[in-house]
Amino acid sequence: MSAHKTLKLIGFVSIAISLSFGALFASAQEKFGFGKPAHPDEIARYNSDIHTDGSGLPDGSGDVALGAEIYEYQCALCHGEELEGVPEMGANSLHEGRRDIKKLPYASSLFDFIRRAMPLTDPGTLSNDETYGLVAFLLNETGVIKDDNLTLDAKSLAAIKMPNRQNFIIDPASRFTAEDLQ
Amino acid sequence: MTQVNKTNRRRFLQASLASSAALLAKPASAQEVVLQPARSTGRTIFEAGEYGMPSEFATGSRLIGSANGLHGGARTPLSESHGIITPSGLHFEVHHGGVPDIPPHEHKLLIHGMVDNPKIFTMEDIMRFPSVSRIHFLECSGNGEQEWSSPSSPTTTVQQSHGLTSCSEWTGVPLKMVLDELGIKTEAKWLLAEGDDSSRMGRSIPMWKVIDDAFLVYAQNGEFLRPEQGFPLRLLVPGFEGNMNVKWLHRLELSDKPWWTHQEVARYSDPRPNGKKVVFSFYMDAKSVITSPSSTMTLNGPGFYEITGIAWSGRGKVAKVDVSTDGGATWQEANLQTPIFNKAHTRFRLPWMWDGKEATLQSRTTDDTGYVQPNYEQLYALQSPIGMMHNHAIQSWRVQQDGTVINVHHV
Structure with missing residues (x-):
């Protein structure tokens, strides 16, 4: 059998399969019925992600001092005392290149990633306060918000306008539109 | 144990018989043909084990790169690969928080957000759905990043420069079929896919792609996924950058907007020459590379050689591969292995008589959307050299007069 005929046959079989599903269910409302309903409590246990508008940010708050303390004993080993990165530990500088914190479009991305x-x-062992503190420390340390007393919580973090935000664009070669991104 | 003892005893007996036969044998006359003795029995069937392993003489192994063992990966030995399928054990890997081996009976997939009925599926549930098998490549968008500005080294091999792409037959369930069970709300435009590794890797995927051809995968090349490939469940988003094909998939959330996760904004985004940074540049564009002859190989004198390699495109099928032996001055169309699969590695081959003179080998593919793989000069106009992701430029290998092959940039 030629490759062309084989492909034609595969095409025919896939049409046949989709037709057979049409016949499997009497109406569009009918389902396979697999899976169990997810209880809101169960969703809440896993639903940790944060949107750019700050939705999903948890309760709690933390300041630069708390963040500095956490950074010293949880982060500095790999990221370096001055955020310069320790390549032997697999961490690049947080001051330049792709990991440059100043260049992030949203502070929510930073909070989400650290917590995640x-x-x-x-991972997952930092408290909400510690995570807010770390974001405050990192933004102060990289000069995004020069304030040694910076304290962050859900409201203040969501209000941060990162300086590089306007330099992020969508790929003109892809099929995305500005509306897709909102 | 008994079997092993029996085997050893038999071997001893055979050896004794052989030596007594040798003592009795008379010298062979000039006319007598001495038959080549048969090979010894080799390892027993029991020794071969319950899961077959490659010959100890077979070459081709993954090249592992990681500073801390948790973040990093391994590259596919492309110059020692044949055809289009990558064996599961040689598939490339990139990890962000180690490699969990999750018991399938404990694994669950939560789907929630902009759906009518949020649900939790067990692996048993997922495997009850009608299944599909498809052949697709998977490529890390960082494949070739160290070659962006200049060749990393003349001795960089194709495994080092291009080894973050592999191709498998994947089996699973179309994601649309599963989502239809829950009812997709019309305002849902994006999907967050999250893994159950320690880093809970997350990526935003546009719903049109989800509906088009994304699928939940539990098997690869005829067997269950390897832990390194996301056992027991991963997402496959054919033709999109590898990072989005989330492994150990445990949560999907539907939303009207993307998440701008750290992965998306800090790692997998592309700086442009004008200082702007492109996010959500998901497609792996048409790309090809000659895997033989390639860097660090040596041609044993002038004569016939087969030029072969792989081509692929995240936007569709490979339509054509052109090969040049003079650095792009002239091109010849290579033979493509059929059937050609959508968003899959496609093997190309071209017979070549090497005249013993210096030659610069290049391959250039065109996909069925008409996209032509760019050279470095053309790529620099599109993307900033500091970007490094999505390097799909034409690769050049230079065959030197002594037959050695090196890695060069040749626009």
Whole structure:
């Protein structure tokens, strides 16, 4: 059988399969019925992500001093005392290049990532206060917000306008529109 | 244990018989043909084990790169790969927080957000859905990043420069079919896919792509996924950058807007020459590379050689691969291995008589959307050299007069 015929046959079989599903269910409302309903409490246990408008940010607050303390014993080993990065530990500078904190479009991305994935060997162990404190420390340290007394919570973090925000664009070669991104 | 003892005893007996036969044998006359003795029995069937392993003489292994063992990955040995399928054990990997091995009976997939009925699926639930198998490449968008500005080294191999792409047959369930069980709200435009590794890696995926061809995958190349590939469940977003094909998939959330996760804004975004940074540049554009002859190989004198390699495109099928042996001055169309699959590695081959003179080998693919793989000069106009992601420029290998092959940039 030629490759062309094989492909034609595959095409025919996939049409046949989709038709058979049409016949499987009497109406569009009918379902396979697999899976269990997710209880709101269960969703809440996993739903940790944060949107750019700050929705999803948890209660709590933290300041630069708390962040500096946490940074010293949880982060500096890999990210360096001055945020310069320790390549032997696998961490690049947070002052320049792709990990440059100043260049992030939203502070929410930073909070979300630290809470989600850091510290590398023990992620998910930082409290909300500690995470807010770390974001405050990092923004102060990188000069985004020069304020040694900066304290962040859900409201103040959501209000931060990162200086590089306007330099982020969507890929003109892709099919996205500005409306997709809002 | 008994079997092993029996085997050893038999071997001893055979050896004794052989040596007594040798003592009795007379010298062979000039006319007598001495048959080549048969090979010894080799390892027993029991020794071969319950999961077959490659020959100890077979070459081709992954190249591992990681500073801390938790973040980093491994590259596919492309110059020692054949055809279009990458064996699961040689598939490239990139990890962000180690490699969990999750018991499937404990694994659950939560789907919530802009759906009518949020649900939790067990692996048993997911495997009850009608299944599909498709052949697709997977490529890290950082593949080739160290080659952006200049060749990293003349001795950089194709495994080092291009080894973050692999191609497998994947089996699973179309994601649309699962989402239809929950009812997708019309305002849902984006999907967050989150992994259950320690880093809870998350990426935003546009719903049109989800509906088009994304699927939940539990098997690769005829067997269950390897832990390194996301066992027991991963997402496949065919043709989009590897990072979005979230492994150990445990949560999907539908929303009207993307999340701008750290992965998206700090790592997988592309600086442009004008200082702007492009986010959500998901497509892996048409790309090809010659895997043989390639850097660090040596041609053993003038004569016939097959030029072969792979081509792929995240936007569709490979339509054509052109090969040049003179640095892009002239091109010849290579033979493509059929059937050609959508968003899959496509093997190309071209017979070549090497005249013993210096030659610069290049391959250039065109996909079925008409997109032509750019050279470095063309790529620099599109993307900033500091960007490093989505390097899909034409690769050049220079065959030197002594037959050695090196990695060069040749626009």
